[in-house]
Amino acid sequence: MILSNDYYDAITDYSVRRMSVEDYDLCYTDIENLYSVLYINRADVPNPLEDFYDYQYIPKLYGLMQRTSVTGTFDPTSLIASGITQVQREPLALTGRGCVICLIDTGINYLNEAFLDENGDSRILAIWDQTIQDGEPPEGFLYGTEYTREDINRALRAEDPFTIVPTQDENGHGSVMAGVAAGSRINGGLAYLGAAPDADLVVVKLKECKQYLRDFYLVPQGVPAYQENDIMFALAYANSFAQVFRRPVIICLGLGTNMGDHTGSSFLSRYLSTIAVRRSRAVVVGGGNEGNAAHHFQGMLRRRGGAGESSADVEIRVGEGSRGFYLEMWGNVPDVFNISVRSPGGESIPPMPLGLNQSITYSFIYERTRVTVDSTLVEPASGEQLIRFRIVMPTPGIWTFRVTSVGEVHNGNFNLWLPITAFLDTQVYFLTSSPYITLTEPSMAQNIISVSTYNADNNSFYTESGRGFARDGAVRPDFAAPGVNVSTIYGKDTGSSLAAAIAAGATAQFMQWAVVERNNENAESREVKNYFIRGASREADLTYPNREWGYGRLNMVGTFDALIGV
Numbered sequence: 015m016i017l018s019n020d021y022y023d024a025i026t027d028y029s030v031r032r033m034s035v036e037d038y039d040l041c042y043t044d045i046e047n048l049y050s051v052l053y054i055n056r057a058d059v060p061n062p063l064e065d066f067y068d069y070q071y072i073p074k075l076y077g078l079m080q081r082t083s084v085t086g087t088f089d090p091t092s093l094i095a096s097g098i099t100q101v102q103r104e105p106l107a108l109t110g111r112g113c114v115i116c117l118i119d120t121g122i123n124y125l126n127e128a129f130l131d132e133n134g135d136s137r138i139l140a141i142w143d144q145t146i147q148d149g150e151p152p153e154g155f156l157y158g159t160e161y162t163r164e165d166i167n168r169a170l171r172a173e174d175p176f177t178i179v180p181t182q183d184e185n186g187h188g189s190v191m192a193g194v195a196a197g198s199r200i201n202g203g204l205a206y207l208g209a210a211p212d213a214d215l216v217v218v219k220l221k222e223c224k225q226y227l228r229d230f231y232l233v234p235q236g237v238p239a240y241q242e243n244d245i246m247f248a249l250a251y252a253n254s255f256a257q258v259f260r261r262p263v264i265i266c267l268g269l270g271t272n273m274g275d276h277t278g279s280s281f282l283s284r285y286l287s288t289i290a291v292r293r294s295r296a297v298v299v300g301g302g303n304e305g306n307a308a309h310h311f312q313g314m315l316r317r318r319g320g321a322g323e324s325s326a327d328v329e330i331r332v333g334e335g336s337r338g339f340y341l342e343m344w345g346n347v348p349d350v351f352n353i354s355v356r357s358p359g360g361e362s363i364p365p366m367p368l369g370l371n372q373s374i375t376y377s378f379i380y381e382r383t384r385v386t387v388d389s390t391l392v393e394p395a396s397g398e399q400l401i402r403f404r405i406v407m408p409t410p411g412i413w414t415f416r417v418t419s420v421g422e423v424h425n426g427n428f429n430l431w432l433p434i435t436a437f438l439d440t441q442v443y444f445l446t447s448s449p450y451i452t453l454t455e456p457s458m459a460q461n462i463i464s465v466s467t468y469n470a471d472n473n474s475f476y477t478e479s480g481r482g483f484a485r486d487g488a489v490r491p492d493f494a495a496p497g498v499n500v501s502t503i504y505g506k507d508t509g510s511s512l513a514a515a516i517a518a519g520a521t522a523q524f525m526q527w528a529v530v531e532r533n534n535e536n537a538e539s540r541e542v543k544n545y546f547i548r549g550a551s552r553e554a555d556l557t558y559p560n561r562e563w564g565y566g567r568l569n570m571v572g573t574f575d576a577l578i579g580v
Contacts (some may be wrong), residue, residue: 110210209519
């Protein structure tokens with residue numbers, strides 16, 4: 015049921031044991047008694063590709079933050095700019111020793127020398143490959159296969175390693191992140207060096223989403239997409255390696271989505287926040303590469319001094335050959351919004367009646383397009399209004415979404431998000447867009463360490479990087495880390511996932527000092543974040559906190575200078 019496309023997944027924030035489920039063909043499993051994941055026979059779920067169901071229960075899809083790669087030799091500029099190599103040296107000698115960095119991504123190339131110690135043994139404590147069902151899953155989990163360090167070391171000495179440990183990273187995204195965060199010293203650090211070269215690694219290779227979710231969200235075939243519940247299971251697995259006051263775990267996520275209210279209300283964001291405040295844990299999340307994608311619209315309806323309607327037109331250009339796209343609009347309390355839709359051919363959809371507990375699908379007369387609309391006046395997790403659209407076979411051209419108020423306008427704020435770039439099969443973008451509130455979820459989660467991306471060669475902000483703040487005004491990102499032309503195990507890469515990896519390695523350095531060396535055994539994400547903020551590099555001509563830079567640029571030397579009052 016967990017693996018079959020004939021069973022639909024749902025997430026709840028209560029135990030299913032309290033429900034009467036005997037009449038349904040399903041199974042369920044809990045995540046730390048905080049959440050339950052159900053797998054329900056599709057025969058019990060009518061019209062799954064037409065009707066929307068309660069938003070919070072449907073797993074959201076997260077994609078890889080696209081990166082650009084070029085060839086090149088090792089260049090430590092990004093590590094030096096972050097103060098990482100400086101604190102690796104004596105007298106601090108912070109190399110991540112005693113810490114565990116967990117990468118939840120596309121897996122790892124465990125044969126690469128960047129993940130071996132000086133004796134040729136693996137530095138990987140364990141790999142949970144959710145895609146392989148031939149072996150034993152980790153204790154307490156029901157799918158995938160776990161490979162221990164002992165298994166990996168046996169594979170390293172075998173003639174054909176993959177007969178013993180068959181897991182591979184076909185994409186390379188996870189291996190690149192692992193190398194940047196914790197790659198070994200190769201040739202004394204001259205050929206390669208990661209931020210925390212003595213940290214141990216735990217790796218989760220996520221299984222890709224079920225086909226029905228790919229179809230529902232209209233994600234192109236072949237594009238990596240991962241389910242919210244699989245990521246949550248991976249977090250629970252990573253959390254199991256922590257030893258409070260002795261062995262910290264740093265979780266690094268280079269995944270993101272534009273789904274969600276952009277205040278950290280999703281189940282994944284809330285679970286990340288729960289883990290982040292536990293002692294000896296830290297969570298680092300990259301802010302994505304959506305800042306320049308024109309996938310966010312921020313609007314405000316004007317107050318008219320009484321009852322009546324105020325409106326604003328939102329225009330979306332759709333390129334040729336689009337299979338379709340998914341769109342969310344979030345409206346701020348206490349205002350009530352509605353939307354009408356006009357196609358490029360002039361056909362219109364009227365505003366959806368409020369208060370209906372079902373979706374409505376419209377089929378155009380002169381165009382092939384089908385549009386499903388759902389309006390939720392109070393979305394339970396956020397408390398805000400949500401209107402969702404699923405637009406199939408859209409006519410190319412300019413689509414107009416007219417946002418209107420229902421009754422008096424109080425603050426008038428509303429936001430719309432298109433999917434992340436990877437989840438679109440052709441160009442779809444707002445003609446008038448905002449580069450702000452473009453950090454991808456779950457980097458809006460409370461208590462975590464959220465980072466944007468900059469170029470360490472010239473201290474310029476990376477134009478593709480997501481920008482803050484959160485939709486409710488919360489300060490995100492916390493700071494910026496290098497993510498442009500960063501040396502990886504395969505060459506040089508650019509993208510927000512590299513910034514997250516560098517920040518995760520830096521976090522392991524700090525956790526070594528704090529927890530392993532017993533200078534602050536109670537450390538968790540919030541303390542690490544605030545130490546980093548105090549030590550961040552800032553420019554005199556900028557105001558902080560800043561939508562691009564947060565509180566400045568990551569600087570480990572500045573962090574320890576702040577500790578001694580310099």
